[in-house]
Amino acid sequence: MMEIQLVINSINYKVDIDVNMRLIDLLRDKLGLIGTKEGCGEGECGACTIIMDGESVNSCMVMAFQANGSNIVTIEGLENNGELHPLQRAYMEEGSVQCGFCIPGMIMSTKALLDKHPDPTRDEIREGMSGNLCRCTGYNKAIDAAEKAIEYLKEGAK
Amino acid sequence: MTLNHVYNGSSIDNVLELLSNNPDSKLIAGGTDIIIALRNNKISPKVLIDVSMIKELKEINQIEDKIIIGAAVTYTQIVDNDLFSGNLYGLYKACRMVGSPQIRNKGTIGGNIANASPAADSIPPLIALGASLKIGSIRGMREILLEDYLKDRENLGLKDDELLISISFNKPKDNQILSFSKLGLRKALAISRITISSLIGLNSESKIDSIRVASGSIGKFPMREPDVEKSLLGESFDADTLSLAVKSLQDSMDKRLSGRSTLAYKRKAIESLLEEALMDSNMYYSEVKL
Secondary structure, three states: OEEEEEEEOOEEEEEEEOOOOEHHHHHHHHOOOOOOOOOOOOOOOOOOEEEEOOEEEEHHHOEHHHHOOOEEEOHHHOOEOOEOOHHHHHHHHOOOOOOOOOHHHHHHHHHHHHHHOOOOOHHHHHHHOOOOOOOOOOOHHHHHHHHHHHHHHHHHHO | OOOOEEEEOOOHHHHHHHHHHOOOEEEEOOOOOHHHHHHOOOOOOOEEEEOOOOHHHHOEEEEOOEEEEEOOOEHHHHHHOHHHOHHHHHHHHHHHOOOOHHHHHHOEHHHHHHHOOOOOOOHHHHHHOOOEEEEEEOOEEEEEEHHHHHHOHHHHOOOOOOEEEEEEEEOOOOOEEEEEEEEEOOOOOOOEEEEEEEEEEEOOOOEEEEEEEEEEOOOOOOEEOHHHHHHHOOOEOOHHHHHHHHHHHHHHHHHHOOOOOOHHHHHHHHHHHHHHHHHHHHHHHHHHHO
């Protein structure tokens, strides 16, 4: 066991971890943040995507000890005082969710893109989501939701 | 996984000491290859040493004509760095086509080389650039051409106590352009089936006065293609020279991949791959340089 310190969804954590743990194991099994899903465990599907130090990463491909000192945002961190994030709202409104398994990862990838590029083209949105696989929906409604969320975020910024 | 102890490496010297004191240890940077190997028990070290946060390994520097990339530089860092637009475009393109945004944010150039998959995407452009590796241990430093390193990894490869520190190459001349083309089964999250990279210089008569060509996934490791280079040196870009270049590469592949079930597919596919890589260079000249 070893102790690490990190910030998750704006909360400071000091946790004991097993050295064999991946970040996804820490988030789900140790801290109960089960919004992040494990689809493949190989970095191929993106269901486990979270934002680490401002970048989208597959949490199944990061060892927990490597996250010492880092700033993590998971899907649980998107709500603001009980209000859904514009991306979450847009996904619901556009009907972008079927089984839901890929969704937290897909939203986190899109958020990571919008944090860096607030006004992407549709192609750039697709590129930002290119590491997230969905077996249900065919992706189009998720891309529509991203475009809607961009408008919501622009309105909110005014 | 079988780990007993893990370390967050604080500096190059710290890592070299840890490697020397822990014979059953492995290094981790982005983790995108090694975590899979650990979970599949392909390797079972007792100790893991993280090098992903060591400042000197994460720098991209230019000293006069030499560009030095730290081994823990991520694909995203390369894609975002202006140094690799312009005539180093092939390296930018190779890094940009790796995996997915999540993989590019963590995966490193050094990891790509150390993991040494025959399909490693950053390696053909680095071979075309004539890149060298700087490798260190507590016993000292050594430098080796990437091209030579790959040919004899049994003797020249990374030893258990060694750390890949940086990759360096000379900036191409103004009349040279680095290109890259990749064949994968999808547009993203695709392992390369074939990659081709070329560093080509055109003289004032639009004839090729310098050429280096490297391939990936069509041999045991990414390698130079001297027969293709010979067929193109001194020539200009036209349909005839292109067919000659394709033929010479197909001949080399027939020898190297003889008996492999993928040969028929790859020798057909190479026609358009080689054309794309070479025509990229030609396009750069007509559209950008003039």
